[in-house]
Amino acid sequence: MRCFVTLLEKIDDPKELKRLSESQLLSLAQEVRDFLVDSIAKTGGHFAANLGVVELTLALHRVFDSPRDRIVWDVGHQAYVHKMLTGRREQFPTLRKFKGMAGFPKRSESPHDMFGTGHASTSLSAGLGMAVARDLSGQDYNVVSVIGDGALTGGMAMEALNHAGHLQTKLLVVLNDNEMSIAENVGAMSKYLTRLRTDPTYSKAKVELEQALRKLPAIGNRLTKTLERFKDSVRNLVVPGQLFEAFGFKYLGPVDGHDLLGLIRVLEDAKHLNGPVLIHLITKKGKGYASAEDAPDKFHAWPSAAKEKAAPSYTNVFADALIDLAKNDPRIVAVTAAMPSGTGLSKFARYFPERMFDVGIAEQHATTFCAGLSTAGKKPVFAVYSTFLQRAYDQVIHDVAIQNLPVVFAIDRAGLVGPDGETHQGAFDLAYLRAIPNLTVMMPKDENELRNMLKTAFSLDSPVAVRYPRADGVGVQMDEQPCILPIGKAEVVREGKDFAILALGPMVQTAQQVASVLSASHGIETTVVNMRFVKPVDSELIASLAAEGMPMMTLEEAALAGGMGSAVVEVLADAGLTARVLRRGLPDHFIEHGSRGELLAELGLVPDQLVEDALQFLAFRMQRKTKRA
Numbered sequence: 001m002r003c004f005v006t007l008l009e010k011i012d013d014p015k016e017l018k019r020l021s022e023s024q025l026l027s028l029a030q031e032v033r034d035f036l037v038d039s040i041a042k043t044g045g046h047f048a049a050n051l052g053v054v055e056l057t058l059a060l061h062r063v064f065d066s067p068r069d070r071i072v073w074d075v076g077h078q079a080y081v082h083k084m085l086t087g088r089r090e091q092f093p094t095l096r097k098f099k100g101m102a103g104f105p106k107r108s109e110s111p112h113d114m115f116g117t118g119h120a121s122t123s124l125s126a127g128l129g130m131a132v133a134r135d136l137s138g139q140d141y142n143v144v145s146v147i148g149d150g151a152l153t154g155g156m157a158m159e160a161l162n163h164a165g166h167l168q169t170k171l172l173v174v175l176n177d178n179e180m181s182i183a184e185n186v187g188a189m190s191k192y193l194t195r196l197r198t199d200p201t202y203s204k205a206k207v208e209l210e211q212a213l214r215k216l217p218a219i220g221n222r223l224t225k226t227l228e229r230f231k232d233s234v235r236n237l238v239v240p241g242q243l244f245e246a247f248g249f250k251y252l253g254p255v256d257g258h259d260l261l262g263l264i265r266v267l268e269d270a271k272h273l274n275g276p277v278l279i280h281l282i283t284k285k286g287k288g289y290a291s292a293e294d295a296p297d298k299f300h301a302w303p304s305a306a307k308e309k310a311a312p313s314y315t316n317v318f319a320d321a322l323i324d325l326a327k328n329d330p331r332i333v334a335v336t337a338a339m340p341s342g343t344g345l346s347k348f349a350r351y352f353p354e355r356m357f358d359v360g361i362a363e364q365h366a367t368t369f370c371a372g373l374s375t376a377g378k379k380p381v382f383a384v385y386s387t388f389l390q391r392a393y394d395q396v397i398h399d400v401a402i403q404n405l406p407v408v409f410a411i412d413r414a415g416l417v418g419p420d421g422e423t424h425q426g427a428f429d430l431a432y433l434r435a436i437p438n439l440t441v442m443m444p445k446d447e448n449e450l451r452n453m454l455k456t457a458f459s460l461d462s463p464v465a466v467r468y469p470r471a472d473g474v475g476v477q478m479d480e481q482p483c484i485l486p487i488g489k490a491e492v493v494r495e496g497k498d499f500a501i502l503a504l505g506p507m508v509q510t511a512q513q514v515a516s517v518l519s520a521s522h523g524i525e526t527t528v529v530n531m532r533f534v535k536p537v538d539s540e541l542i543a544s545l546a547a548e549g550m551p552m553m554t555l556e557e558a559a560l561a562g563g564m565g566s567a568v569v570e571v572l573a574d575a576g577l578t579a580r581v582l583r584r585g586l587p588d589h590f591i592e593h594g595s596r597g598e599l600l601a602e603l604g605l606v607p608d609q610l611v612e613d614a615l616q617f618l619a620f621r622m623q624r625k626t627k628r629a
Helices: 014-019 022-043 054-063 080-093 123-138 157-168 187-196 201-213 220-239 242-246 258-270 292-296 314-328 345-351 362-377 388-403 429-434 448-457 507-522 539-548 564-575 596-601 605-628
Strands: 070-074 143-148 170-179 248-254 276-282 332-336 356-358 378-386 408-412 440-442 464-467 491-494 501-502 525-531 533-534 550-560 581-586
Touching: 014 054, 014 080, 022 054, 022 070, 022 080, 054 080, 054 143, 054 170, 054 581, 123 143, 123 157, 123 170, 157 170, 157 276, 170 258, 220 525, 242 248, 248 258, 248 564, 258 276, 314 332, 314 345, 332 345, 332 362, 332 539, 345 356, 362 378, 362 388, 378 388, 378 448, 388 408, 388 429, 408 448, 429 440, 429 464, 429 533, 429 550, 429 564, 440 448, 464 533, 491 507, 501 507, 501 564, 501 605, 507 525, 507 550, 507 605, 533 564, 539 564, 550 564, 550 605, 564 581, 581 605
Parallel strands: 070 143, 143 170, 170 276, 248 276, 332 356, 332 378, 378 408, 408 464, 440 464, 501 525, 501 550, 550 581
Antiparallel strands: 440 533, 491 525
C-alpha cells in the first residue's frame, strides 16, 4: 500500500506552485506526465498536445496569479495540465464523460477557465479584449494568450495580431510551436516558423553582437543613441521574429519550451515589459512518451475504448466514394482545413496528391478557394466538420451561393458528436444552410445512400451540402455503382394508414423501430418516410399526407429551430393545409459532452421515449376529435 503523498496530490490551487523549490518543480513535471499517461489511457482524450505543454503550464501558473491574471488557451486541446493544477485533478476519471469534466476550458466549470474554447485561433482576440477591458477599468492584471503554430495559420489570429500591434496595449502572447496542429501544418506561416526554429546562425550571431556592444564604451547620450540604432539595425539582420515585430510586438525567442526553469525566467522578464510581447516557444508534441513523440498525429486524441465495427464509418464511406468518383472524373478536387485524417481525405491524398489541398485552419479561405476552383471548371469538394463550416457562413453565401457555383460541401460530424461537447455538436447546419438560395441540402439514411448523394452532388451545376454523422454505417449492402437521386424527392420506406414519421439521416432507422413497436404492441400502422432532402423538401409528399388527414411526427438529429421539421410545417402553412405535427430533434440549448447514445437518451431521441411521445400525441388528437364530434 502506498504510504506517501506525491507533490501533485498537494497541488489543489496554482498558488501552491510558488512555494515549491526548483528541484521540486522539476519532479512535479514528471509526476504530471505520469498522471497524464495513466489517466488518459483509461478515459481517452487529447494526449500528445497535453504532454507537450507540461513545462509551459507549470511555468505560467508559477509566474502568474490565476485567476486574477488571465490565462487564455487557444482550442483547449492542451488544457488538461491547467485543469489538473486548478483543483480538478480528482475529476479526471470523468473526463469527457456524460455529466463529467469537460475536455476543453469552460467558464462555468472553473474561475480559472477564462474563456470557453474548442475551435482554433480564438485566444488572441479574446485575450486582447480582456486586456483592453482591463485598461478601460483602470486595473493592472496580466493577460496571457497561448496559441499554437497550427492555430496561428487562421486568419482570425492574424487579425488579432494586427489589432494588438496597433493598440500597443500590454498583452503577452505565448506561441507554442510544436510543428503540428492535428495534422502537419501547412502554409507560409508554418515555413516561416520553421526557419526561425532551425536557423543555426541566430543564436551565435545574437551572442556575438551582444558581446561586441558590451565592449564599446557609452560616452554621452549621442553615442548611446547611435549604438542603440546600430544594435537595432544589426538585430534586424540576424534576429528572427521580424514578422511579429512588424506587427508591433516585442519578440522573445525561440525559447526551449521544455526547459522549465529557463522558461520561468523568460516569463518573469516578459511580465514586466509594456506593450504586446510574443514569446516563441519550441516544444515537442507528445513529450515524454516515445510513441506520441514519434507519431503525434496518431496520438492527438486517445480513444476511450476500442469497439468492434459492424460497418465502416460514414467518413470512410465518403472517402472511398470520392476516390471512386475521382478516378472517372479528373475535374474532382478535394479541400480540407487542417483535417485530412478526420475527414477521410488523407486516403484521397494517397491516390491523388496533386488534387488534394490542405489550406490550414482557414475555413473561410477554403470555401472561397473552392469557389475559385469551380469558376475554372473544377469540381471541388470541401470536407469539413459541421461546426467548423459555421466559421465560413458568409463565404458560403457571398462567394458560392450568390454565384450559384458547383461546390460540394461534405459536412462531417453532423448531429451529436459526443465527448467534445457544445463546441463540436453539429446541431445547426440545417438551420443555417436552409435559408440560402441555390443550395441543395441532403442527408443519407445509410452508407449506401451517402454514396448515391455524393454522385448526385457532382451531377449538379449548383452548390450542394451533404451532411452525415460521426458514426458507423448500419451495415447495408452497397450497390455496385452509385446512382443519381431525384432532387427533392423523399423515399417512403414503410407504409401505414394511421400515422406518419418523417425522418432524416440516422433517425430513419430509429423511426422504423418506433413504427414496429407501434404496430406490434398498439395496432398503429405507421408510414415511415426517409426525407433525404431538406432543401428542396418534398412538399408534394407532405401535402398528400396532410390531405389524407395523417398526423405526423418529424424526427431529426439537428436543431428543431429551423430544421427539417420546420421545413415541413412551413410547407403546410404556405399551402394553407391543416395537419397535426409533432416535431422531435435537438432542443434550443447547447448540448454538453457525453457518448452519442447517452445524449440521445437524455434528449428523448430513442425508440422507447419516441413511442411514448407518439402515443400521447395520437391520444390527444383522438380526444380532440371526440370532443368536436
